[in-house]
Amino acid sequence: MLTDKDEESSGLEKKLYLYGSIITLLSAAIFILLYRRNRALRRRKNIFKSEALSLKSKINDSFDELVSLAKKNDSTFLTRFQEIYPDFCPKLLDINPKLGASELAFCAMIKLNFTSKEIAEYTFIQHKSVQQKKHRLRKKLNVPSDQELFIFFDTL
Missing domain, CATH: 1.10.10 (Arc Repressor Mutant, subunit A)
Incomplete structure (x- = not known):
């Protein structure tokens, strides 16, 4: 009886270890995916910021050119x-x-x-x-x- 209980607890420990490993791997995979997505979003945000600054400088240059032509x-x-x-x-x-x-x-x-x-x-x-x-x-x-x-x- 004791050996049966030992085997059951050993099987249960193996299952818990297996489930814990699966949860850990899934958590790590989700973390990696979220990290990559966040990094890609930050890159896009930086690209949009640089494009916005470029457009803003072009608009300012155009406005300055208009003012000088009018003057x-x-x-x-x-x-x-x-x-x-x-x-x-x-x-x-x-x-x-x-x-x-x-x-x-x-x-x-x-x-x-x-x-x-x-x-x-x-x-x-x-x-x-x-x-x-x-x-x-x-x-x-x-x-x-x-x-x-x-x-x-x-x-x-």
Whole structure:
């Protein structure tokens, strides 16, 4: 009887050892898989961060280029602006198709948050003329006088 119980306990010990080994191996396999997945996610995250930084620097460079073109009153300003903001001018032209290139360039300067004083300085016109242009533009685009043009253009 004792030998039977010894054999039973020995068999039970073997089963427990076997089950423990299986659980340990499964746990190790799961840990390795999770570690590899986490490492791959971290790599992707780093790649996305570097791409985002690259895009951000390109956007900043493009914005700086636009500002310098506007400051120089360069004729390529509107063309470059349309490359960077492709939807802006078509949306303005949907509101009023009779807008000219000079008015679109004026709107582009407002979109870039230039003040009236800066616009006057860069386009070589009087500050009062800029104010009048803004007023005429409000009428053409049906912008209420209580709404800022900066905000109107940002929401386009």
